[in-house]
Amino acid sequence: METAFAAVCKAYVPRPGQPMSRTREEVTALAQHDRHEQALVTNVILPKDIGVTYDMIGGLGGAKELLRQCITYPLRFPHLYSEGIAKEAVKGVLLFGPPGGRGRTMLAKAVATEGGATFLSVDASVIENKWLGESEKNARAVFTLARRLAPCVIFIDEVDSVLSSREKYDDTTHGTLTSVKTTLMQEWDGLRTGGDRVVVIASTNRPFDLDEAVLRRLPRRILVDLPDAETREEILKVSMAQNRVDASVNFTAITEELEGFTGSDIKEVCREAVVRIAHEKAQELDRAGVNGVREEVDLTAQLRPVTMDDFWEARKKLTASVSEKGRELSRVWEWNEEYGEVKKKRPDASAHHLSMYL
Known part of the structure; x- marks a missing residue:
């Protein structure tokens, strides 16, 4: 049975x-x-x-x-x-x-x-x-x-x-x-x-x-290595896909300022740039004496798009979490050369190497 x-x-x-x-x-x-x-x-x-x-x-x-x-x-x-x-x-x-x-x-x-x-x-x-x-x-x-x-x-x-x-x-x-x-x-x-x-x-x-x-x-x-320029730009675009971005935002320029950042670091820069706008609106409502959120008011619709200034301010606050000159990262690269399947490309190589998103 x-x-x-x-x-x-x-x-x-x-x-x-x-x-x-x-x-x-x-x-x-x-x-x-x-x-x-x-x-x-x-x-x-x-x-x-x-x-x-x-x-x-x-x-x-x-x-x-x-x-x-x-x-x-x-x-x-x-x-x-x-x-x-x-x-x-x-x-x-x-x-x-x-x-x-x-x-x-x-x-x-x-x-x-x-x-x-x-x-x-x-x-x-x-x-x-x-x-x-x-x-x-x-x-x-x-x-x-x-x-x-x-x-x-x-x-x-x-x-x-x-x-x-x-x-x-x-x-x-x-x-x-x-x-x-x-x-x-x-x-x-x-x-x-x-x-x-x-x-x-x-x-x-x-x-x-x-x-x-x-x-x-x-x-x-x-x-799964640190992102190169092309991949950093792709990570930026993926991270910001659900947010309103001003037409003046140049992801390529932002990418150049994020060299050495991990995917998590880049995501945090994006998050900081976006919430900066929310902070501005919250301060405005606080000064006006607004308590809580009125259901009939769509406050999200009042938020402005993310601009280059928001990204620059976020970049000033945040730094890379991993040092490319650090011994820990060097040991990972050395180990990869001996045992890894995807060999790390030299910095001057045109093709980009692997990265991480989050």
């Missing part, structure tokens, strides 16, 4: 190439048999709720194409990748780059959206537990739940905090952490073919801290 749980699993097996359309209640039902899986449900984002596509990410043309080939296409069209060695899915993809940016997370979410896959986000806080044996159970639950949710993208944020080189730890923590790493990698190895339709994307700004055993499970290593 078929159990209720087996019936749920059977009911929600996707057809090849079809996007998953589960509800939150159905995801919860799939995890009911295991409390460790239940604890992960809050980290699950359904395809329809992710809200990030490749088109929403400024720049990163090369990274997007690599991710389409490695993950998106096999997830969407698994029947095309079923012959011989082609059915062995990519074990994992590492997105790495300078600290301070969220472009890697955006890319991972876009991969899930475009592939019609569920997004399961985990980090050290999700896996680690002070009670003996619980961390290993949490690590195992990540993969068992992902299989139930297939097609699924497991996103391990700050993977270096979970799977760093053994040399970093002292004897008091070595045993526990090694056990957790062993469990994670064993479960990871269990994703032997594309039949599981589960892929792992890891993110870090310290790739040089990763254990070699981890790197073997992350054969595709994509640098």
Whole structure:
């Protein structure tokens, strides 16, 4: 006799190439048999709720194409990748780059959206537990739940905090952490073919801290670097797409002033330029003694468009969060030259290198 749980699993097996359309209640039902899986449900984002596509990410043309080939296409069209060695899915993809940016997370979410896959986000806080044996159970639950949710993208944020080189730890923590790493990698190895339709994307700004055993499970290593001029301009335009911009605004000129800024930095400049206008209106209403917002008055319509002056004032307040001369960034670039898939181009190269949007 078929159990209720087996019936749920059977009911929600996707057809090849079809996007998953589960509800939150159905995801919860799939995890009911295991409390460790239940604890992960809050980290699950359904395809329809992710809200990030490749088109929403400024720049990163090369990274997007690599991710389409490695993950998106096999997830969407698994029947095309079923012959011989082609059915062995990519074990994992590492997105790495300078600290301070969220472009890697955006890319991972876009991969899930475009592939019609569920997004399961985990980090050290999700896996680690002070009670003996619980961390290993949490690590195992990540993969068992992902299989139930297939097609699924497991996103391990700050993977270096979970799977760093053994040399970093002292004897008091070595045993526990090694056990957790062993469990994670064993479960990871269990994703032997594309039949599981589960892929792992890891993110870090310290790739040089990763254990070699981890790197073997992350054969595709994509640098998400600081944006060049062309990409910075694209990020500006994407960030300002939903705002009113004065015709006099010259994005190219603004781009020149944002050299060395990450995608997150550029977004913050845009936000500061926009809210500057709101601040002006708020001060005006405050001086006039207006308390609260009257429902019949559309105050947003009274706001002026963003001008060049707003961008210049925002630029004066904000600085880059990453130093191009810093040792941390230099180590990332050096590591990329040895292990990365996308080599960093020289500053005088005409083609632009990869960047991040958020």
